[in-house]
Amino acid sequence: MKVKGRNVLLTIMTLCLSLLFLFTVQPTHHTVYAADDSLQKIKDRGKIVMATSPDYPPYEFQVSKNGKSRIVGMDVDIMKQVAKDLGVKLEIKSMSYDSVLVAVETGKADVAMSGINPTAKRRQSVDFSEIYYNGGQSFLINKTDVGKYKNKAALAHKKIGAQTGTLQYNLAKSKIPGATVKGMDKNTDLVLALKTHKIDALGIETPSAEAYVKNDHDLAMIKSGYKLNKNETGSAMAFKKGSGTLAAAVNKSIDKIKAKHLTTQYLADAGKYMKVNTNNTSMFHYWTYFAKGIEYTLIISAISVVLGVLLGTILALMRFSRSKILKAISVAYVEFVRGTPLMVQVMFVYFGIGIIVNLPALLSGIIAVSLNSGAYVEEIIRGGINSVDKGQTEASASLGLAKGDTMRFVVLPQALKNIWPALGNEFVSLIKESSIVSIIGVTDLIYQLNIVRADTYRGVMPVFVAMIIYFVITFILTRVLNYAEGRMKHAR
Amino acid sequence: MQDKPLVEVKKLKKSYGDTEVLKEINGTVMPGQVICVIGPSGAGKSTFLRCLNMLETPTAGQVLFEGKDTQKFSEEELTTLRERMGMVFQSFNLFPNLTVLENLKLAPIRVKKMSDKDAEEKALALLKRVGLDEKANVYPSSLSGGQAQRVAIARALAMDPECLLFDEPTSALDPEMVGEVLAVMKELAEDGMTMVVVTHEMGFAREVANEVWFMADGYLLEKNKPDEIFSNPQNARTKDFISKIINS
Ligand SMILES: Nc1ncnc2c1ncn2[C@@H]1O[C@H](COP(=O)(O)OP(=O)(O)OP(=O)(O)O)[C@@H](O)[C@H]1O
Ligand SMILES: [Mg+2]
Numbered sequence: 001m002k003v004k005g006r007n008v009l010l011t012i013m014t015l016c017l018s019l020l021f022l023f024t025v026q027p028t029h030h031t032v033y034a035a036d037d038s039l040q041k042i043k044d045r046g047k048i049v050m051a052t053s054p055d056y057p058p059y060e061f062q063v064s065k066n067g068k069s070r071i072v073g074m075d076v077d078i079m080k081q082v083a084k085d086l087g088v089k090l091e092i093k094s095m096s097y098d099s100v101l102v103a104v105e106t107g108k109a110d111v112a113m114s115g116i117n118p119t120a121k122r123r124q125s126v127d128f129s130e131i132y133y134n135g136g137q138s139f140l141i142n143k144t145d146v147g148k149y150k151n152k153a154a155l156a157h158k159k160i161g162a163q164t165g166t167l168q169y170n171l172a173k174s175k176i177p178g179a180t181v182k183g184m185d186k187n188t189d190l191v192l193a194l195k196t197h198k199i200d201a202l203g204i205e206t207p208s209a210e211a212y213v214k215n216d217h218d219l220a221m222i223k224s225g226y227k228l229n230k231n232e233t234g235s236a237m238a239f240k241k242g243s244g245t246l247a248a249a250v251n252k253s254i255d256k257i258k259a260k261h262l263t264t265q266y267l268a269d270a271g272k273y274m275k276v277n278t279n280n281t282s283m284f285h286y287w288t289y290f291a292k293g294i295e296y297t298l299i300i301s302a303i304s305v306v307l308g309v310l311l312g313t314i315l316a317l318m319r320f321s322r323s324k325i326l327k328a329i330s331v332a333y334v335e336f337v338r339g340t341p342l343m344v345q346v347m348f349v350y351f352g353i354g355i356i357v358n359l360p361a362l363l364s365g366i367i368a369v370s371l372n373s374g375a376y377v378e379e380i381i382r383g384g385i386n387s388v389d390k391g392q393t394e395a396s397a398s399l400g401l402a403k404g405d406t407m408r409f410v411v412l413p414q415a416l417k418n419i420w421p422a423l424g425n426e427f428v429s430l431i432k433e434s435s436i437v438s439i440i441g442v443t444d445l446i447y448q449l450n451i452v453r454a455d456t457y458r459g460v461m462p463v464f465v466a467m468i469i470y471f472v473i474t475f476i477l478t479r480v481l482n483y484a485e486g487r488m489k490h491a492r
Numbered sequence: 493m494q495d496k497p498l499v500e501v502k503k504l505k506k507s508y509g510d511t512e513v514l515k516e517i518n519g520t521v522m523p524g525q526v527i528c529v530i531g532p533s534g535a536g537k538s539t540f541l542r543c544l545n546m547l548e549t550p551t552a553g554q555v556l557f558e559g560k561d562t563q564k565f566s567e568e569e570l571t572t573l574r575e576r577m578g579m580v581f582q583s584f585n586l587f588p589n590l591t592v593l594e595n596l597k598l599a600p601i602r603v604k605k606m607s608d609k610d611a612e613e614k615a616l617a618l619l620k621r622v623g624l625d626e627k628a629n630v631y632p633s634s635l636s637g638g639q640a641q642r643v644a645i646a647r648a649l650a651m652d653p654e655c656l657l658f659d660e661p662t663s664a665l666d667p668e669m670v671g672e673v674l675a676v677m678k679e680l681a682e683d684g685m686t687m688v689v690v691t692h693e694m695g696f697a698r699e700v701a702n703e704v705w706f707m708a709d710g711y712l713l714e715k716n717k718p719d720e721i722f723s724n725p726q727n728a729r730t731k732d733f734i735s736k737i738i739n740s
Contacts, residue, residue, distance in 0.1 A: 389585075391581060391583055391585040392585060392587065394542075394547055394581070394585065395579075395581060395585035395586075395587070395644075396587075397547060397574065398545060398547060398574055398578065398579035398648075399574065399575075399578070399598070399599035399603065399647070399648070399651060400571045400572075400574035400575040400599060400603040400651065401598070401599055401602055401603060402567075402571070402602075402603075405602050405603075409587075409590075409598055409602070410587050410589070410598075413589040414587075414588065414589050
């Protein structure tokens with residue numbers, strides 16, 4: 001018993017150590033050996049990859065035209081110009097705002113551009129271009145409060161909302177006396193909080209504030225009145241550390257854009273898209289978004305459940321094998337996966353493994369969810385196998401059947417009856433839990449839902465629609481599984 | 493009867509953790525012999541039987557099959573041992589996911605590499621022999637206890653064993669079904685099958701067995717011809733046990 005326990009511990013420790021190794025050794029390796037080939041690499045590739053979180057109009061947001069959705073906005077137009085100047089193509093990778101900087105640090109993207117403020121803290125981990133736009137800071141408030149909150153001073157001791165991890169968040173914290181600052185991931189959620197009076201004002205960039213006010217007649221805006229260092233409040237593009245040549249080339253383009261005052265035109269264009277967008281904010285108008293979300297959610301769940309069952313079966317067989325090493329690996333794997341959140345696993349596969357091989361977001365999502373599901377499926381299969389009467393194995397052995405044959409012809413078919421319902425539950429929860437892949441920009445239902453919210457300036461309705469869709473999917477699936485289970489019982 | 497023993501048990505011991513279930517067992521099974529093992533519950537009869545075909549590994553001592561130590565058997569030799577030494581369980585242990593016919597065919601096809609056609613032919617012949625050929629295509633759950641046990645015997649026979657181990661084959665049966673199973677076993681004995689039978693059926697032991705072994709507390713306390721052991725038991729524990737059984 002003791003020896004076995006130690007084996008497991010050893011395996012877990014080895015696993016942890018190798019993870020640590022991955023994280024600590026890799027970056028130093030880069031800083032020490034990598035010469036600055038950042039620009040050359042892009043030119044060789046003929047393509048520049050931009051990471052962005054398209055839920056921030058007018059900087060970047062999604063529009064759909066003729067059933068096809070694409071990312072537009074001022075940032076995109078600027079980046080197109082940059083790509084043109086560099087003589088390369090532009091590829092846009094969308095992901096959550098939290099992930100865009102990680103994406104350049106890990107080489108998933110060449111440039112992060114998402115209305116990012118180049119704060120001193122951020123400068124420690126990435127390089128920035130010069131400021132390409134300075135929109136200034138504002139507050140969104142409810143129109144009914146216009147008389148009440150005339151300026152920043154009136155907001156003292158009030159509840160201020162801001163996107164977590166943004167400049168607005170830090171400013172509200174440090175510059176408004178006595179304010180309670182409430183952070184959320186998405187501006188759409190914050191706007192909803194404002195409209196439902198959970199917060200009194202929302203710190204936001206002026207162009208975004210203008211967009212909201214234009215599209216939502218219940219909202220108004222006031223100037224922030226912060227006295228700020230220009231270098232920290234404008235928006236800049238982020239690159240991986242040590243990308244001097246790339247930054248220099250990009251800065252040249254930015255200078256050109258500034259000289260020609262192109263941003264004015266870009267903002268006007270973005271405004272036009274937003275006009276188109278808000279003509280019809282009914283959920284039916286956005287059915288293609290939801291349809292695409294359903295498609296991806298189903299693709300991820302279906303593939304992951306198949307891979308998860310495969311992996312789970314292998315792990316279960318390892319668990320029942322005579323080899324102590326295989327057994328220990330299986331135990332350690334299951335313990336480790338069950339002991340860490342799926343969200344962390346998804347980010348690890350996309351960003352962590354991404355350092356070694358560049359996996360696309362969808363593939364990363366599928367891999368992470370499959371790896372996760374495998375551990376749970378192993379538990380289910382093991383339970384099913386253990387529930388088969390020991391007499392069955394003995395009878396099979398007494399006939400001379402090999403262990404493998406006993407599993408295949410006697411134990412597993414009987415175990416399946418117990419495994420099936422639990423596996424069905426796993427499938428259902430997989431559909432729900434796979435929603436976490438939206439953080440790395442996989443366009444699943446949750447991701448699409450957030451796009452629709454940003455697009456329509458409607459906070460609740462898209463959530464409600466998504467909820468119904470999830471329910472319908474899982475409800476239908478449960479019926480199908482129950483039907484199959486019933487059929488299986490009749491066969492015996 | 494040949495004079496080389498089929499199975500020899502020498503100073504066999506078996507413990508589970510601290511509990512010593514078999515303390516010392518010595519015995520010899522000659523080809524063609526029918527041996528009935530009797531004794532009170534918990535004596536270690538099942539454990540002893542399971543040590544014979546290595547479903548349990550002895551803690552000490554030896555089980556020799558045709559003179560060879562079964563504990564030193566390779567994986568293949570173990571398979572051969574089990575092919576040649578079938579087992580019938582108290583609770584039948586038919587595979588509920590397979591039809592009766594498939595229950596019989598599985599081992600010949602997978603272990604003996606018999607063709608499907610040959611296996612089927614053989615299975616049907618064996619089912620006929622135990623009087624159940626019309627049940628070939630049903631699932632075990634629809635069989636009565638007596639039928640299930642006869643199928644289990646046929647399944648063991650499908651491997652052409654030279655020796656069969658029975659662990660209380662009739663204890664789980666309703667009384668009216670005991671007879672049909674014993675009849676099949678008796679027929680097997682008459683055909684010269686070597687058998688080790690753990691049983692409480694004293695009538696069967698008296699009529700069919702060549703030897704009766706009495707076990708208690710992990711020891712083999714007495715071995716003798718059935719007439720001798722029933723009419724004139726030597727050991728006090730044997731005397732006690734037999735008088736109880738006969739009077740009940
Ligand atoms: N796997 C096991 N682990 C621990 N103890 C066991 C195990 N198998 C059997 N025993 C114990 O060994 C003793 C003998 O068991 P065994 O089944 O061999 O007796 P038996 O003579 O066949 O009895 P019965 O007539 O009740 O079948 C019992 O006390 C039982 O509890
Ligand atoms: Mg027993």
